[in-house]
Amino acid sequence: MGTGTRTIVLMLTCFAVAKATAQTGSDSSWVKGSDHHVRSMDNYLGFRNALNNGLRTFSVDTRFDDYRIKQNGELANSLSMHYRFLTFSYTFVPKFIPGNVDDERKGNSSSSLFHMDLIFSRLVQELSYDRTRGFYLVNTDEYVPDWDPDQDAFIRFPDLVVQEVKGFTGYKFDRRLSLQALASQTQVQLRSAGSFFPGLNYRYYKIEDRTPLTGNNSTQTSDNIEVLLVPGYVHTFVFAKRCYASIAAFFGGGVIHTDLLTRQPTGDLRTRSSNVMGRGEVRSALGYNREHFFAGGRIRWSDQWFDQDGQNAVIQHEQLVFEVFLGFRIKAPGFMRSSVDMIERKRDEFLDKVTEPPGR
Numbered sequence: 441m442g443t444g445t446r447t448i449v450l451m452l453t454c455f456a457v458a459k460a461t462a463q464t465g466s467d468s469s470w471v472k473g474s475d476h477h478v479r480s481m482d483n484y485l486g487f488r489n490a491l492n493n494g495l496r497t498f499s500v501d502t503r504f505d506d507y508r509i510k511q512n513g514e515l516a517n518s519l520s521m522h523y524r525f526l527t528f529s530y531t532f533v534p535k536f537i538p539g540n541v542d543d544e545r546k547g548n549s550s551s552s553l554f555h556m557d558l559i560f561s562r563l564v565q566e567l568s569y570d571r572t573r574g575f576y577l578v579n580t581d582e583y584v585p586d587w588d589p590d591q592d593a594f595i596r597f598p599d600l601v602v603q604e605v606k607g608f609t610g611y612k613f614d615r616r617l618s619l620q621a622l623a624s625q626t627q628v629q630l631r632s633a634g635s636f637f638p639g640l641n642y643r644y645y646k647i648e649d650r651t652p653l654t655g656n657n658s659t660q661t662s663d664n665i666e667v668l669l670v671p672g673y674v675h676t677f678v679f680a681k682r683c684y685a686s687i688a689a690f691f692g693g694g695v696i697h698t699d700l701l702t703r704q705p706t707g708d709l710r711t712r713s714s715n716v717m718g719r720g721e722v723r724s725a726l727g728y729n730r731e732h733f734f735a736g737g738r739i740r741w742s743d744q745w746f747d748q749d750g751q752n753a754v755i756q757h758e759q760l761v762f763e764v765f766l767g768f769r770i771k772a773p774g775f776m777r778s779s780v781d782m783i784e785r786k787r788d789e790f791l792d793k794v795t796e797p798p799g800r
Contacts, residue, residue: 473561473615477631481731481769483777486522486625488734488767491515495533496551496572496602498757508578509597512549514539518763520555522624523772524780527557547596549574559620564639566608573601599650610639610672617676622686622725625734625767629684634675639690641668641719658704668694668719682730688723696746717746731769738763 520529531553551572577595614635672690727736
């Protein structure tokens with residue numbers, strides 16, 4: 441082998457070694473157990489801004505009447521921060537967005553939503569707190585004769601307050617599917633994959649009419665606890681290397697317990713009931729995911745319903761939510777990486793002890 445040939449071989453070898461070293465020492469790596477379907481972004485801190493129309497709405501259908509109630513506003517803004525398995529987000533309704541300032545006709549609404557996700561290799565945990573005050577009757581035209589939808593004010597409920605604490609615990613069977621790539625963009629799905637994904641929804645919410653009693657009116661407060669088992673399936677399709685599309689469906693049911701307090705001038709009346717309820721949800725997403733930048737959109741349809749015993753009423757929470765988002769990643773600070781590394785080591789040690797075979 442001549443000197444020139446040896447030089448070329450040496451250069452190619454050095455280049456291959458340098459490339460391999462750069463890959464293994466880079467800020468991303470293959471996710472364990474994913475069979476090269478998922479790449480992690482463990483050393484990056486992500487930020488995302490999203491706009492969606494997921495404002496609180498619900499309906500009450502009785503034998504004689506139909507009430508469709510909604511908070512004032514058209515679009516909500518969600519700001520979130522993501523690092524590895526952890527996500528924090530805050531959602532509010534900004535007044536500077538057109539359509540969010542029709543207070544004269546729809547009344548004033550205020551709302552805040554705090555949300556946290558913990559997404560591990562298989563286990564998913566979501567927790568959130570939401571509070572909304574001020575609603576209006578969407579179908580006012582059915583109750584006010586000669587009502588003009590372009591000029592007249594809607595029937596308003598300024599003292600109606602809804603508070604909610606809810607959670608979701610799910611288990612993903614196939615590690616080749618990354619839920620973090622869909623939910624928090626802290627991973628990148630490189631190959632198409634899908635998984636069965638059953639979960640448990642649980643929620644406590646309180647609907648309270650704080651209108652003062654005048655002697656001629658009555659108000660109500662309902663405390664509700666619901667638990668639902670929702671089996672589902674999620675699939676992500678990867679195309680053009682950096683683009684993805686996903687589809688997910690969840691259908692299930694459970695029970696809801698309601699404690700209803702009716703305040704009247706003559707005294708309070710309390711009723712309690714437990715009912716079977718159903719829930720369906722379909723989600724789809726389309727996105728683009730690079731090392732320092734990601735963007736996309738989501739659509740979610742959900743419907744939840746139950747018959748209220750003895751009141752001939754059906755309570756529905758149906759929504760069709762559209763969302764667009766834009767985000768970026770930066771290098772995570774050293775203290776954050778070391779702190780989370782320690783948490784993950786403790787977690788792995790605990791899981792090793794829990795899953796260790798008996799007698800060892």
